[in-house]
Amino acid sequence: xxxxxxxxxxxxxxxxxxxxxxxxxxxxxxxxxxxxxxxxxxxxxxxxxxxxxxxxxxxxxxxxxxxxxxxxxxxxxxxxxxxxxxxxxxxxxxxxxxxxxxxxxxxxxxxxxxxxxx
Numbered sequence: 001x002x003x004x005x006x007x008x009x010x011x012x013x014x015x016x017x018x019x020x021x022x023x024x025x026x027x028x029x030x031x032x033x034x035x036x037x038x039x040x041x042x043x044x045x046x047x048x049x050x051x052x053x054x055x056x057x058x059x060x061x062x063x064x065x066x067x068x069x070x071x072x073x074x075x076x077x078x079x080x081x082x083x084x085x086x087x088x089x090x091x092x093x094x095x096x097x098x099x100x101x102x103x104x105x106x107x108x109x110x111x112x113x114x115x116x117x118x
Contacts (some may be wrong), residue, residue, distance in 0.1 A: 014039070028081075057094035059063040059103075059117045066110040081105045 013088060017027065017043070049056075054061050067077055067088075074092075076086040083102060090096035098106070098117045107114035 023072050060092045060094045060117040062112075063088070063098065063106060063110075066106075066112050067092075067118070072108055072110075077106075077109060080109045 012077070015031075018059055019027065030037075067074070072080070074085045074088045083105060087096055091098050091102075100114070100118065103114040103117035106117055
């Protein structure tokens with residue numbers, strides 16, 4: 001492994017707490033007294049928090065994303081897999097479940113792991 005890629009051993013630990021908002025400054029003060037420092041938190045947000053409307057249809061979103069990434073239309077994917085186009089549309093919109101056999105066909109066509117569709 002390249003020298004600059006090796007992880008250096010560290011004697012530090014990162015902690016994350018949840019608690020009452022009013023006690024934050026008291027908790028930070030107590031941890032600073034123990035030698036802990038505050039670190040800047042990331043401004044990123046988990047996608048499930050940013051787009052809660054997609055949570056109920058994760059397989060369909062994955063299917064649409066994988067299809068778009070490959071540059072395929074629903075018609076082209078239908079021709080390639082033998083799955084009717086309307087079924088692909090229904091799967092992408094969460095109106096039709098994606099079974100294991102169908103997931104395998106789609107995964108082969110889109111070059112992804114079939115489990116993302118289940």
